[in-house]
Amino acid sequence: MPLNALHRDLVRRSVWIAIYLLFILAPLFALLAGALPPARDFWTEFSVALGYSGLAMMGLQFGLTARFRHVTEPWGEDVIYHFHRRVSLIAVALVVVHPLILLATGSDKLAPPASLAEVPLGAVFAMLSLGALIVLVVMALWRTRLKISYEFWHATHILLALVAVGGGLFHMVGWGFYLADPLKRALWIGMTIFWMALLGYVRVVKPLFMLRRPYRVAEVRQERGDTTTLVMRPEGHAGFRFRPGQFGWLTLWGSPFKITGHPFSFSSSAEAADGRVEMTIRNLGDFTSGVSKVPVGQRVYLDGPYGAFTIGNPADMHVLIAGGIGITPMVSMIRTLADRGDKRPLILLYGGKDLESLTFREELDALAKRIDLTVVYVLSRPPEGWTGERGYIGAEVFKRHLPPRYADHEYFICGPNVMMDAIEAALGEMKVPLSKYHSERYSFV
Ligand SMILES: Cc1cc2nc3c(=O)[nH]c(=O)nc-3n(C[C@H](O)[C@H](O)[C@H](O)COP(=O)(O)OP(=O)(O)OC[C@H]3O[C@@H](n4cnc5c(N)ncnc54)[C@H](O)[C@@H]3O)c2cc1C
Incomplete structure (x- = not known):
């Protein structure tokens, strides 16, 4: 920015x-x-x-x-x-x-x-x-x-x-x-x-406004880590533009007058054609457990885009730090930069339990060959023979993988609260000013 x-x-x-x-x-x-x-x-x-x-x-x-x-x-x-x-x-x-x-x-x-x-x-x-x-x-x-x-x-x-x-x-x-x-x-x-x-x-x-701007589920894709991607296309309107990292409120069953919508980051590229948007949803509770069963063609409602968690500030390098399903806004940022042919260096530190839980792993590996992206997986339960990072993302992992002028990079953090607290504390210790890091917390309440 x-x-x-x-x-x-x-x-x-x-x-x-x-x-x-x-x-x-x-x-x-x-x-x-x-x-x-x-x-x-x-x-x-x-x-x-x-x-x-x-x-x-x-x-x-x-x-x-x-x-x-x-x-x-x-x-x-x-x-x-x-x-x-x-x-x-x-x-x-x-x-x-x-x-x-x-x-x-x-x-x-x-x-x-x-x-x-x-x-x-x-x-x-x-x-x-x-x-x-x-x-x-x-x-x-x-x-x-x-x-x-x-x-x-x-x-x-x-x-x-x-x-x-x-x-x-x-x-x-x-x-x-x-x-x-x-x-x-x-x-x-x-x-x-x-x-x-x-x-x-x-x-x-x-809701009246949303009622006139419905979406249809065009594809339901099963992803790694008990996770489902919904591909949604606007029906009878042009949709909206979002910035990578932003999120929307999804109403899946029923009308937009339903009191509770659920917030999900957009996982698709902000450059996707025809107003198409994707949300990638992990099975974590009663609402999310039903997402994999959504039929293609289902009418849904989206309220968005919202949020300030988005790339744009000038920086020598963007450091994306994701834990678990916190990968969704990051993958949107990476896909968008790839679609735009953006040459800025990116490093993704992605923490998960094991290789099976790493949603988008194959695509991230493929994107790393196309753009200036380095992906570092950090596994808390690595398989035998794993030579990569193990444990949790923290100051030690940063020091091994980031160029030392830490305060010059722009950091984006999304994951479980406990991980985000630990990373924010580590960045503070590394003298990274508060203005240089951005967090998206998945629990408002
Ligand atoms: C800005 C933002 C972006 C998110 N992006 C993603 C994403 O890309 N992918 C993904 O899998 N998850 C994402 N989440 C989390 C997701 O919204 C919750 O996991 C989901 O709503 C839980 O619903 P549930 O009924 O299945 O689980 P439950 O077991 O009912 O709820 C688990 C917890 O999630 C929270 N929660 C539940 N319903 C809502 C709601 N309607 N609004 C706000 N919080 C709620 C509550 O704290 C609750 O205790 C995001 C959350 C936020 C705030």
Whole structure:
């Protein structure tokens, strides 16, 4: 990526951060504008400010997860989801601390009513919102431990978020005080409708668009390592262009209105003809286990391209580091450079259990003869007589295979989380600046 592109990314990041802060802070400051109700004690006002901030942060989560390409591109989807998780925890903490402060200061707002019928509606909504938030956080943090399927978790996550934000708004409106002012009330109600409309955009508008742009499975190819490649062609439209390393959301069974799509990197060359795209999918769970049985001719839906994991920065050499199914974005990069006749040197460090698990092995060996590509296989369970690298990819493997000016190369890492953490740590030790390495994590949650 030329320098002006790097600057453009920096400007885009700064603009989006400014917009994000504006959306959080402006509605808070708006509460202080114009005529104000009589001031209450410091702790009450402080606790109320926390409640409002928490709601604004929660509402904006709908924007973060709305898959707006312009928003996510400067960072990469995994970073956005990571941010989403962290900000959610902060927002929930603010919302939970809000009544705790009132409780600790003995506020009369929390005094028990004489009978259930006298519980103010504002308080009922507060409890509903808080309850939904607590369940949402517990399910998000401990989904796998609670053995909740991804699909069920995803659907309830959206529902709970709607109840939490909707309940929060009704609580504020019901309580009046700042929102007794009709203009301020209209602002917060309008903002909540806007947040929910963002969800409507992802769940209704985008699927409608995808419905008109279906794909057909043209070929189902079995690959090494319990892995299947789906070759998909656009039906009645030109498809989209992607950059090698990017990914898309695949809906295989059912309509694009289905709540859960599955993300997969494109494994084909970005130069493939007729809008054809390929995804190479390893059998790892209930959805992926069905991929090898997909019939040719099946109609599927693709939402993409997404992601910032792509070649482009100036570098003397691109170092691609793949573990397991993390080979898919790398093979797309290699195929694309080969199709473009690109002469830049590439080195692929590819870790796997054994030779049988190395998807695309034969093709990679063939490509290494055509372009300036060096492939180094690193096997954790090598066969007898194996003379290549064994164990795991790390600093020692880098030192044996990379030219020593390590900080001049551009690194791409994709594989299991534990491998990626180890490699990022090794690159840090080798004084490779953070700006020189790019990661694609296959777990958003
Ligand atoms: C950006 C990205 C690119 C990916 N590219 C590839 C690829 O090229 N090839 C490949 O084989 N795999 C890829 N994956 C991983 C793939 O999406 C998951 O393995 C697959 O969705 C698991 O589905 P399952 O129901 O078979 O497994 P399950 O056993 O149900 O899920 C296993 C784990 O995968 C995650 N997961 C499940 N469903 C989803 C979902 N809908 N969205 C996000 N995460 C989910 C969850 O953390 C879950 O615990 C990629 C993931 C991401 C985030």
